[in-house]
Amino acid sequence: MTFSDLGLSPKVLSAVTDAGYTQPTPIQAGAIPHALLGKDILGIAQTGTGKTASFVLPMLTRLEKGRARARMPRTLILEPTRELAAQVEENFIRYGKNHKLNIALLIGGVSFDEQDKKLERGADVLIATPGRLLDHRERGKLLLNGVEILVIDEADRMLDMGFIPDIERICEMIPFTRQTLFFSATMPPEITKLTEKFLHAPVRVEVSKAASAATNIIQRLVKSGAKPWDKRETLRNLIKAEDADLKNAIIFCNRKVEVSELFRSLLKHDFDAGALHGDMDQRARMQMLANFRDGKLRYLVASDVAARGLDIPDVSHVFNYDVPIHAEDYVHRIGRTGRAGRSGKSFTITTRSDTKYVDAIERLIGTKIEWHDGDLSTVTESEGEEAPRRGRGAPRRAGRKDEDRKDRGERSKKDRHSKRDETPETVSDEQPVAEVADIAERRARKDAIRSENERKGPSNRHEQRGDARPQRDRPGRHRQEEDDATVGFGDDMPAFMRIVAKV
Ligand code: AMP
Numbered sequence: 001m002t003f004s005d006l007g008l009s010p011k012v013l014s015a016v017t018d019a020g021y022t023q024p025t026p027i028q029a030g031a032i033p034h035a036l037l038g039k040d041i042l043g044i045a046q047t048g049t050g051k052t053a054s055f056v057l058p059m060l061t062r063l064e065k066g067r068a069r070a071r072m073p074r075t076l077i078l079e080p081t082r083e084l085a086a087q088v089e090e091n092f093i094r095y096g097k098n099h100k101l102n103i104a105l106l107i108g109g110v111s112f113d114e115q116d117k118k119l120e121r122g123a124d125v126l127i128a129t130p131g132r133l134l135d136h137r138e139r140g141k142l143l144l145n146g147v148e149i150l151v152i153d154e155a156d157r158m159l160d161m162g163f164i165p166d167i168e169r170i171c172e173m174i175p176f177t178r179q180t181l182f183f184s185a186t187m188p189p190e191i192t193k194l195t196e197k198f199l200h201a202p203v204r205v206e207v208s209k210a211a212s213a214a215t216n217i218i219q220r221l222v223k224s225g226a227k228p229w230d231k232r233e234t235l236r237n238l239i240k241a242e243d244a245d246l247k248n249a250i251i252f253c254n255r256k257v258e259v260s261e262l263f264r265s266l267l268k269h270d271f272d273a274g275a276l277h278g279d280m281d282q283r284a285r286m287q288m289l290a291n292f293r294d295g296k297l298r299y300l301v302a303s304d305v306a307a308r309g310l311d312i313p314d315v316s317h318v319f320n321y322d323v324p325i326h327a328e329d330y331v332h333r334i335g336r337t338g339r340a341g342r343s344g345k346s347f348t349i350t351t352r353s354d355t356k357y358v359d360a361i362e363r364l365i366g367t368k369i370e371w372h373d374g375d376l377s378t379v380t381e382s383e384g385e386e387a388p389r390r391g392r393g394a395p396r397r398a399g400r401k402d403e404d405r406k407d408r409g410e411r412s413k414k415d416r417h418s419k420r421d422e423t424p425e426t427v428s429d430e431q432p433v434a435e436v437a438d439i440a441e442r443r444a445r446k447d448a449i450r451s452e453n454e455r456k457g458p459s460n461r462h463e464q465r466g467d468a469r470p471q472r473d474r475p476g477r478h479r480q481e482e483d484d485a486t487v488g489f490g491d492d493m494p495a496f497m498r499i500v501a502k503v
Helices: 010-019 026-036 051-063 082-095 112-121 130-138 155-160 164-173 189-198 228-241 256-268 282-293 327-334 352-365 401-411 433-456
Strands: 041-044 075-078 103-106 125-128 149-152 179-184 203-206 217-223 249-252 273-276 299-302 317-320 344-350
Touching: 010 051, 010 082, 026 041, 026 051, 026 179, 026 203, 041 051, 051 075, 051 082, 051 149, 051 179, 075 130, 075 164, 082 103, 082 125, 082 282, 103 112, 103 130, 112 130, 125 130, 130 164, 155 164, 155 179, 155 189, 164 189, 179 189, 217 228, 228 256, 228 317, 228 344, 256 273, 256 299, 273 282, 282 299, 317 327, 327 344, 327 352, 344 352
Parallel strands: 041 179, 041 203, 075 125, 075 149, 103 125, 149 179, 217 344, 249 299, 249 317, 273 299, 317 344
Antiparallel strands: none
């Protein structure tokens, strides 16, 4: 089958040819003909399967008829994260190069004014994260009753981030006569319920078993002692051993604090590394990603914010520095490699206490993952145990002199903080310049938000935190980390804390 068999317009076909694609992927072949007929689609597909083009191409063809009106977008695409929204915009620009379409991107972390202007001009394509979209609507700058096509992408990720109530609200604002294209990598019951409520006789297109891992990825477990310096050493040795095949790698950690620690450690050991997590300023995130994509950085240490959906076509390796606690995250993480039919390798550093998580992953993917170099039975008892936090009463560790000292040096100040303090805000002289600048920028941004909130009063508070909605609206299934998660009480200080104590 070729693209010209699908019913796409000549303008779209020409852009697809220019992009160098000859054959539609299974999700494209399955979804595009139905989408062109105006049918609702339920697409069950992971990222990396060509799913973005499966909705962008038919939308472009259908948008050739008609014009946009001020503040009334013709189509709406909802994405869970800003990076994904920006990526979809890139797809519209690439495949829409023969069209004169107005595209508006509504994401948090950037000013409202530019976005307002684009809405005012009339958007053919509106790409948005749910929170920012609702903010614009509440400000009266946006009318959703002209939307003809609604795309809900990465629905299971929306669920994880607690966006489902927002999605329901938005669906209710759009005329029932719209066409809805709905995509999710997995179909948990909450998502099934949503599709039953908002899709009309959808055509179901499933390109691989839900939550299955791609077969062109070599997956290995790598035994390690549980102590952070053991894990870091295991990782460094792995990277060195893979050097000949390793073009670039994403290294996943479970928590932001580990992203920061590992990033600093890799820099100290002269690895060409960058970091990506949800606390970073939007511009810094985009810049970091662009550097990685362009090959200016070889290693990207990332939290799960980066795990889903990001299209970095040519990643040769994924390292799981931590075994993900939620098995589905494993599938998304390793899905960053082996994209668009290429082969890839993933290594998961595993300690004794990780075995229950590995079991859950193996149950989910329906296969055993091979050990790279022997299983955990060869890890000695003391290595297998989690190290006591260094502090009062804890014995100091002997041996591994220089290597350990390097790692100890970088940890010493932070270890005085609680392990739960995931967002270090103190600038220490041990931190690299980029990270210090990042922390300083975040601090400045928080200060600006605080004074802006004071100026504005209680309304519109969540808009200032990028796209994050107030926590009480977000009954997310789990949140290892969330984009722009509120720190502490955020702006919502309980009344009892405002009472002045009499002393
Ligand atoms: P997605 O699943 O949308 O994130 O797409 C994953 C990657 O596949 C992107 O780099 C696309 O540019 C690429 N891609 C999309 N469609 C095709 C196709 N028909 N043939 C080859 N690569 C494709």
